[in-house]
Amino acid sequence: MDNSKGRGSKKWGVVGLCFGALAMSSVVRISLGIAAPTLMKEFDISPVTMGYVLSGWNWAYTACQLIIGPVVDRFGSWIVLGLGAGVWSLSTIALPLATTALALFLFRAVFGIGHSMLIPAQASTISKWFRSEQRSTALGFAFSGSQVGSAVGAAVCALLLVSFGWRSVFYWIGAANLLFAVIWILFHPDKKIGPQTKLGPEGETRTEKRVSIFALLFGTGDNSLGVRLRNCRSAWGLAFGQAGYLYAYHFYISWLPSYFYVERGMTDLESGIVTSLTFWMGMIGTIGGGWLGDHLIRRGFKPTSARKTVVGVGMMVATVMVITAAYTTQTWLAATLLILCMGSLRATTGSANAMPIDLAPSTSVASLVSIQNFGGNVGGLMAPIVTGYIFAATGSFTGALVTAGAIMMFGAFSYVFIVGRLPEEEKAP
Numbered sequence: 001m002d003n004s005k006g007r008g009s010k011k012w013g014v015v016g017l018c019f020g021a022l023a024m025s026s027v028v029r030i031s032l033g034i035a036a037p038t039l040m041k042e043f044d045i046s047p048v049t050m051g052y053v054l055s056g057w058n059w060a061y062t063a064c065q066l067i068i069g070p071v072v073d074r075f076g077s078w079i080v081l082g083l084g085a086g087v088w089s090l091s092t093i094a095l096p097l098a099t100t101a102l103a104l105f106l107f108r109a110v111f112g113i114g115h116s117m118l119i120p121a122q123a124s125t126i127s128k129w130f131r132s133e134q135r136s137t138a139l140g141f142a143f144s145g146s147q148v149g150s151a152v153g154a155a156v157c158a159l160l161l162v163s164f165g166w167r168s169v170f171y172w173i174g175a176a177n178l179l180f181a182v183i184w185i186l187f188h189p190d191k192k193i194g195p196q197t198k199l200g201p202e203g204e205t206r207t208e209k210r211v212s213i214f215a216l217l218f219g220t221g222d223n224s225l226g227v228r229l230r231n232c233r234s235a236w237g238l239a240f241g242q243a244g245y246l247y248a249y250h251f252y253i254s255w256l257p258s259y260f261y262v263e264r265g266m267t268d269l270e271s272g273i274v275t276s277l278t279f280w281m282g283m284i285g286t287i288g289g290g291w292l293g294d295h296l297i298r299r300g301f302k303p304t305s306a307r308k309t310v311v312g313v314g315m316m317v318a319t320v321m322v323i324t325a326a327y328t329t330q331t332w333l334a335a336t337l338l339i340l341c342m343g344s345l346r347a348t349t350g351s352a353n354a355m356p357i358d359l360a361p362s363t364s365v366a367s368l369v370s371i372q373n374f375g376g377n378v379g380g381l382m383a384p385i386v387t388g389y390i391f392a393a394t395g396s397f398t399g400a401l402v403t404a405g406a407i408m409m410f411g412a413f414s415y416v417f418i419v420g421r422l423p424e425e426e427k428a429p
Helices: 002-042 047-054 056-075 077-097 101-115 118-129 132-164 166-187 213-218 225-263 268-298 303-327 331-346 349-359 362-394 398-418
Strands: none
Touching: 002 047, 002 077, 002 101, 002 118, 002 132, 002 166, 002 225, 002 268, 047 056, 047 101, 047 225, 047 362, 056 077, 056 101, 056 118, 056 213, 056 362, 077 101, 077 118, 077 166, 118 132, 118 349, 118 362, 132 166, 132 268, 132 303, 132 349, 213 225, 213 362, 225 268, 225 303, 225 331, 225 349, 225 362, 225 398, 268 303, 268 331, 268 349, 303 331, 303 349, 303 398, 349 362, 362 398
8 A cells, every 4th residue: 555655656756747847848949939030130030031940959859759768668758858848948948149040040959859858758657647537637737837937938038038038038947847857866756777667466576578669650560450550640640740739739829929920010018928827827738638538437438438529629629710810800809719719629638648548558658658749740840831931921920820720620630530549458457
């Protein structure tokens, strides 16, 4: 009994550390969006060029995904994420050295390399400590950290920008992230370097066969053609679905402050506050959607039905809201719809990110998550660039919002109809 209680406190402590990692890195991600209008003026950067700068971290992040997943499966989440947090912190502290768009892009690319280690490492950890009917809730709490970080970060960065100038933003948040890296290294309860293994209901270790990333992508290494095609289909479905999700989300974290500032006529501070409210709603959606996904399973839904219902409905509702916001003339209504859209989109987070954990052996979870994240971030890195081109061509964000809605619908279709049936775990005795 004492061992069970100790394990319970440790696993929720791990969720707290994952929450912190997502919160701190999200402050870094939103920071450049807050500073973008000032940087465009100071360094004479065009909207198209700023779109590339805003996406700089994501190019490196995406390029690293198919490498990082197997690395996490091989060495474990503790050491890999600890090193990643150090890299993204130091690159943020150094960013004020940049005086050109190219230099800004390169510093953000280094941040992206460090940041690429986060999601695969988190998934590997959650896979070890949580069963199927708990994963969506655990992931919901962990991923809510990104919303808290974005919400608090938007307001804090705006305040630092107005009070002390744009360089102070990166000095302060970089130092705070470096402190978190030390906390992760010191307080993570499982300081093991090596392949991740799953714990059973009584804390016993379960050894599972490792599946290569090539087998997950192309179905190699299995004698059953049906199994190969089904697993391959699910991997691609996860990648396409996440592309739709992250395209919309990365519009929010890159261009949303500028949208409120430029198109809706808000001040820097007002834009920061409204953006902050958007991410607070995202936090509510993330936690609530995570709880709902597991609640449906506990009420008798099959994991496949529970996960896909939450993801499909959440992304479709978000699509309707973002397209409606694009065409409304009232600033307050547009802001309200975009705030609610974020809540609906983020409600899908726990279930969408539980799918690869449900599908893959625990020794290969990070690899499948890296496939999902790679596809997702192809969509994510395109969002600021495409938005920059649309805005430069039309002088408006209307087309950009409609595009985000259309790609979200593609993501919903992929999660619901391309991802195959999820396996069911036996209930703990």
